[in-house]
């Protein structure tokens with residue numbers, strides 16, 4: 001377990017927690033699907049997802065797609081990656097303005113079909129909100145006149161999964177056809193087909209079976225001629241269960257997030273599956289329940305559904321409370337859609353015993369098909385104590401709801417109607433997901449999803465890492481296979497950038513994220529020639545170099561020999577870093593480890609550092625909107641490091657020279673994770689690392705590193721972008737040396753508008769200015785606890801950008817083509833009473849990059865500083881330049 005121990009303590013701890021769940025899932029899922037097809041649409045080759053499953057690209061694949069007309073469908077990459085959406089299968093899509101069909105040669109039987117969508121704009125001019133299409137599977141219409149963008153927008157999300165159940169008869173193929181509406185387009189990011197045990201959701205035809213049909217006498221049978229669509233799947237009161245931890249079918253069980261009743265669980269009880277098969281639901285579903293609170297009269301779940309359809313409602317129960325072992329102790333009534341479903345239900349009576357899981361199925365027709373359909377129809381599931389019960393109580397462990405096809409084979413409900421946010425994204429520039437303020441339809445299901453998704457992704461990433469490490473240990477072949485696979489990620493990201501110079505990459509797949517020889521590196525950098533140095537920092541010099549006979553330009557970072565740690569740690573670290581993929585992170589291509597040289601090879605960023613475009617260098621000043629876009633992008637990258645990656649990564653050295661810009665001016669955070677490589681690990685707790693001027697005062701004081709230290713540094717970046725000033729400039733009056741103290745003072749005095757970059761005067765919409773200053777101010781607060789999370793910063797910046805775009809669009813509408821000027825307004829600080837300047841630093845070992853003179857160069861390693869300050873920074877620094 002050396003690999004595990006090499007990770008930081010927090011991660012190891014979380015690993016430990018997750019491990020024991022995973023061990024069960026890995027060793028022996030209760031069900032093993034015969035078909036398991038994962039298609040990564042618009043992509044080629046095999047790519048692993050964070051949960052360890054391998055997605056296969058649809059290019060040159062045996063499954064299609066088959067085009068109907070001569071105009072072919074495209075493989076396109078998403079133009080943005082918001083929040084913590086997974087790379088696979090979401091970053092590429094199959095996209096087309098004409099019909100295309102996938103044909104899957106599957107075995108006979110009942111299957112899950114999961115369609116994965118990521119609704120953003122795509123390469124090739126496929127803009128968001130321009131998609132409208134039908135999806136058909138055999139005789140069934142799964143989606144009709146469907147717009148993934150509108151659907152996502154109405155649910156405040158970007159990525160979502162539509163899950164269907166479908167029976168494939170003997171010798172039948174499964175055809176999935178995507179047909180765009182006239183002059184619109186259809187797209188799909190991922191298709192998942194997984195077998196399910198027979199009659200898990202379908203009804204066996206035997207006598208005596210058949211489902212209760214609410215309000216009707218006859219029993220109902222879900223037969224092979226029926227298709228289902230999942231509407232919700234809750235692990236009631238138990239937290240989200242990620243697909244890897246399901247019983248083998250990769251179903252996602254969400255937390256029901258109901259603020260009602262009492263939560264009860266018995267995690268160590270061993271269950272007796274004598275009533276239902278053990279693959280029905282994970283044990284966790286049956287070992288947690290929501291029961292009536294003291295003053296509650298009932299438990300009610302309201303699930304949004306489409307009116308007029310028939311639904312299968314499955315309620316999962318298991319009596320696990322130790323004191324309740326007999327019939328009649330907890331007896332309750334069940335109502336569905338305000339109609340009586342079962343009166344006097346008793347779980348022990350029905351299941352046959354304590355600790356024995358069971359479920360009840362009901363068929364209900366939601367509402368009546370009268371006149372206009374209700375856009376916001378909710379199915380009510382209500383449990384109420386039965387008067388004959390010893391304890392007046394009711395409880396539920398799990399809930400699943402499926403929609404059944406109508407008599408025309410249709411499953412599609414009306415589309416979500418929301419207004420398109422203005423202005424629509426029409427630029428060729430990558431326009432990233434922006435914050436949404438209002439949606440006409442707040443949906444329980446996805447409102448829940450949003451809050452849980454992050455955790456889920458972290459969980460599945462962790463799971464993936466664990467699986468990967470375990471498998472690597474057990475099976476060397478898998479390990480090396482994986483390594484070559486992880487290179488595909490790199491391939492995808494090259495495709496994403498979509499420039500001819502980069503697409504070269506596709507001709508050398510296995511060799512990316514690779515190990516370079518020292519000779520190769522020397523050849524690329526002309527033996528580390530000074531003229532090729534493009535930057536330098538605490539870790540060493542950065543060179544520009546051409547590799548593969550000039551086919552590709554890269555940035556080569558040569559780490560200082562003396563600052564580096566052991567070879568094994570270095571390698572472990574690199575493996576971790578090379579798995580971090582995000583549009584707003586600089587990609588690590590490979591490394592070289594030879595004769596004590598440690599070298600990292602990165603994508604080369606044509607437009608250099610953000611700082612280069614702010615001051616000192618004579619370049620065209622960046623327009624305000626572009627600065628906002630860059631800040632938003634950098635915030636996304638940083639948020640991904642904090643929350644979206646396999647474990648929390650604190651950057652520790654956020655500054656404008658570590659935010660790089662590619663040829664499309666997309667911001668890329670660089671140098672993440674290097675703080676771990678660059679210093680001896682044992683010293684981490686005693687040596688404060690960072691860059692002077694960006695350093696979190698709380699961290700400097702207490703030596704406690706948290707994500708909030710990055711937030712502070714990011715706040716400094718925001719101020720730098722707004723004011724085009726260095727964080728520290730001792731050429732100014734003493735009061736102004738430290739940008740943060742000075743800016744805070746100006747904010748307090750409501751004259752921050754007087755110190756902004758002169759190039760920006762008249763260019764910032766007042767509402768946007770207000771928001772931006774508010775964000776920056778909150779980031780650089782004294783106490784970490786008062787600062788927002790990177791997630792909040794990201795969302796607020798997206799909002800600020802939207803405010804600016806809306807204001808610009810209005811100005812443009814009033815005076816097309818003409819220049820416009822915004823009035824200059826001051827920031828109102830009245831709401832910010834806790835703005836105080838100055839802080840104290842004890843004498844401590846501080847190792848910092850001293851970001852000083854006008855060349856933009858930084859000087860490494862300042863050791864032993866003793867600083868006391870009550871107003872901004874002052875004091876003594878015993879610096880030693882190397």
Ligand SMILES: *[C@@H]1O[C@H](CO)[C@@H](O)[C@H](O)[C@H]1NC(C)=O
Pocket residue numbers: 028029030278279
């Ligand atoms: C599930 O039950 C089957 C038999 O019904 C058994 O063979 C299998 O080991 C069980 N799986 C788990 C994970 O308990």
Ligand SMILES: *[C@@H]1O[C@H](CO)[C@@H](O)[C@H](O)[C@H]1NC(C)=O
Pocket residue numbers: 108109110167168169170198205223224
């Ligand atoms: C439904 O299909 C499954 C597998 O495809 C088969 O085992 C089962 O017998 C079928 N049921 C009926 C009633 O035909």
Ligand SMILES: *[C@@H]1O[C@H](CO)[C@@H](O)[C@H](O)[C@H]1NC(C)=O
Pocket residue numbers: 132145181415417
């Ligand atoms: C598809 O949906 C859009 C928006 O909901 C609507 O304007 C359009 O008329 C619909 N088209 C069809 C063919 O139903």
Ligand SMILES: *[C@@H]1O[C@H](CO)[C@@H](O)[C@H](O)[C@H]1NC(C)=O
Pocket residue numbers: 066103138172173174175
């Ligand atoms: C599926 O598509 C293939 C190829 O287009 C066709 O031959 C086959 O008949 C289709 N199967 C079904 C069930 O529609």
Ligand SMILES: *[C@@H]1O[C@H](CO)[C@@H](O)[C@H](O)[C@H]1NC(C)=O
Pocket residue numbers: 266267268
């Ligand atoms: C469950 O078992 C674990 C150890 O196996 C123990 O630490 C934990 O306290 C137990 N939980 C309960 C609620 O008994």
Ligand SMILES: *[C@@H]1O[C@H](CO)[C@@H](O)[C@H](O)[C@H]1NC(C)=O
Pocket residue numbers: 294295
């Ligand atoms: C329940 O109701 C009683 C009496 O009305 C009240 O005193 C008590 O605070 C309530 N408990 C809760 C948890 O609301």
Ligand SMILES: *[C@@H]1O[C@H](CO)[C@@H](O)[C@H](O)[C@H]1NC(C)=O
Pocket residue numbers: 296297298299300382384
């Ligand atoms: C369920 O409880 C809520 C609040 O306790 C109450 O308003 C509602 O009328 C109850 N519904 C039923 C069907 O008892």
Ligand SMILES: *[C@@H]1O[C@H](CO)[C@@H](O)[C@H](O)[C@H]1NC(C)=O
Pocket residue numbers: 337338367380
């Ligand atoms: C069910 O009852 C609730 C109030 O108890 C109501 O809001 C809802 O509209 C009812 N649903 C139907 C289908 O009548």
Ligand SMILES: *[C@@H]1O[C@H](CO)[C@@H](O)[C@H](O)[C@H]1NC(C)=O
Pocket residue numbers: 272273274352353356
């Ligand atoms: C499980 O439940 C069945 C039926 O109630 C019972 O016959 C069996 O003994 C139980 N098994 C265990 C291990 O308790």
Ligand SMILES: *[C@H]1O[C@@H](CO)[C@H](O)[C@@H](O)[C@@H]1NC(C)=O
Pocket residue numbers: 139140225226227404405406407408409410
């Ligand atoms: C789906 O619904 C069932 C009943 O629920 C019907 O019997 C099927 O005919 C229907 N399937 C199609 C393709 O219409």
